[in-house]
Amino acid sequence: MLNRLKILLSHDGENEVVEFKEAKRSYAFDKIGKYFSALCNEANLKHLKRAWLVFGVKDNQTVVGSQFRTSVKDLQSLKKEIADKTTNRLTFVDIHEVDHPNGRVLLFEVPAAPQGLPIAWDGHYYGRDGESLGPLNLEEIERIRAQNRASDWSAMTLPSASIDDLDSQAIALARQNFTQKNPRLTDEAKHWDTATFLNKSKLTINGQITRTAILLLGKAEASHFLNPASTTITWILKDRDGIERDYQHFGCPLLLSVDEVFHKIRNLKYRYMREGTLFPEEVDQYDPYIIREALNNAIAHQDYEMGGKVTLIEFEDGRLCFSNLGQFIPGSVESVIQSDAPESRYRNRFLTDAMVNLNMIDTIGSGIRKMFVIQKNRFFPLPEYQLKNNRVEVTITGRVVDMAYARKLAEYPDLTLEDIMLLDRVQKRKPLTDDQAKHLKSLRLIEGRKPNFHISAQLADHSGERAQYIRNKAFDDQHHKQLILEYLDKFGTAKRVDINTLLLDKLPGVLSPSQKEHKIKNLLQALKHEGLIQTKGKLWQMSKDV
Structure with a gap:
């Protein structure tokens, strides 16, 4: 960030989206909040993604250094403190510490106010006139609010469509879901005719059929009303080598199709290796809530004008990958997790509202966070998002990948979700920033040197895991040998790197890399001495006598 x-220092002084403060040791918390509101709103009005509040720099852009909140934990806690008093709990994207020759500088990365939602601090909107901080004027507030009044693809009415184009079974299920979501309306809803129900549940507008109504409740033959948009959900089954084994397409009405897709998934039982009372014995690979949340989110946030379809790929190695077209409007998953609040803007506002009324999704802002918490409680890897090429992909893993990670979560159930997200990066071999690594090391959660961090073995020492490992050693050795034999029987030969890939994440977390x-080397040599495998150059293969 240097x-x-x-x-920022090269700019000609401060402006609406850059503010310098000396803040040598302290700075008023309320003032930080006001600047946060002002910088958010000004970045939005100037069509920028972010603005900057800089501590440790004078107004004349001379770096003097700042000792504001020198503890990493105290500095990061500022994010929550700001979120507690802002609209929709918006907070800093990140807080960067920069080592400048003249001292420590803090760069507070401020997100632009979301489209259509001016950001208030403690109930008041702030803005800037050049370098000056003050109330955001009414005209600017309305300019931001007006951004959310753009056309909504999902709300467009279809004059040539009628109730006859809707599926009666889907309508019946919609009624049932609506009363579950709105129990206070149960008695009243019994007397609504179909047209009234569709209006009340926000599927139609003044009796006119909308694109949303066709998408969720339309008959299969009515999908032509939405051309060139696709109404398809495609399920694909792939084996461990990524080769397609089966597939099926599902179309309108999507309210019914999501249940069909759900039951298509082979949700097998996952058995933990027992270690005292740390782990449950058996669970479903995928929590039903996660499957439905991920699938319904893909439907709700798909950019239908791009003409693509929603895809669910099921991998036999215990992964589900959901994908839909369109940018991830919140910008980053981290911001969603940290704010834990409703989004201010939706691509398909009308569709989203209808899906809420039909109990398909929830807009309270906790859906994604709940998915993370469920995976954390199962000791499984956290959901992994890929946001690129105008596509959102989320992968759910239905098994333990790194036992050391799982043991940490079991031993320390009070870790914050933010800390667990960082620990999850370690088990997935993803890079950490220096500050992130320093923070995890301060909690004694990781060891090693950059970039080769690994989850700390400290837990193993005080939990009796090493003794448990010794007791299970004979069983584990036989299991790992069998995996090697099955691999060679299927593929014929393997390099040492192939065997490493097969076994490294399955070996006990008490072992260092x-x-x-060394353990894998011993397993291979043992199989060789038993006459089951042999070498051919640098390749391992089954013995000819086997």
Whole structure:
């Protein structure tokens, strides 16, 4: 971020989206909040993604350094403190510490106010006139609010469509879901005719059929009303090598199709290896809530004008990958997790409202966070989002990938979700920033040197895991040998790197990376001495006598 600081210092003074403060040791919390509101709103009005509040720099852009909140934990806690008093709990994207020759500088990365939603601090809207902080004027407030009044693809009415184009079974299920979502209306809803129900549940507008109504309740033959948009959900089953084994397409009405897709998934039982009382014995690979939340989110947020379809790929190695077209409007998953609040803007507002009324999704802002919490409570890897090429992909893993990670979660159930997200990056071999690594090391959660961090073995030492490992050693050795034999029987030959890939994440977390390498070497040599496998150059293969 040193280059970013240099860029900000090169500007001709402060402006509406850049503010410098000395803040040598402290700075009024309320003032930070006011600047946060002002910078958010000004970035939105200037069509920028972010603005900057800089501590440790004078107004004349001289770097003097700042000792504001020198503890990493205290500094990061500022995010929640700000969120507690802002509209929709919006907070800093990140807080960057920069080591400048003249001292420590803090770069507070401020997100632009979401489209259609001006950001208030403690109930008041702030803005800037050049360098000056003050109330955001009414005209600017309305300019931001008007952004959310753009056309909504899902709300467009279809004059040539009628109730006859809707599926009666889907309408019946919609009624049932509506009363579950709105129990206070149960008695009243019994007397509504179909047209009244469709209006009340926000599927139609003044009796006119909308694109949303066709998408969720339309007969299969009515999908032509939405051309060129696709109404398809495609389920694909792939084996461990990524080769397609089966597939099926599902179309209108999507309210019924989501249940068909749900039951298509082979939700097998996952059995944990028992270790005292740390782990449950058996669970479904995928929590039903996660499947429905991920699938319905893909439907709700798909960019239908791009003409693509929603896809669910089921991998036999215990993964589900959901994908839909369109940018991830909140910007980052981290911001959603941290704010834990409703989104201010939706691509398909009318569709989203209808799906809420039909109990398909929830807009209270906790859906994604709940998915993370469920995976955390099962000791499984957290949902993994890929946001690129105008596509949103989320992968759910239905098994333990790194036992050391699972043991940490079991031993320390009070870890914050933010800390667990960082720990999850370690088990997935993803990079950490220096601050993130420093924070996890301070909690004694990780060991090693950048970039080769690994989850700390401290837990193993005080939980009796090493003794448990010794007791299970004979069983584990036989299991791992069998995996090697099955691999060679299927593929014929394997390099050492292939065997490593097969076994490294399955070996006990008490072993260091070098100990795991040595363990695999011993397993291979044992199989060789038993006459079951042999070498051919640098390749391993089954013995000819087997």
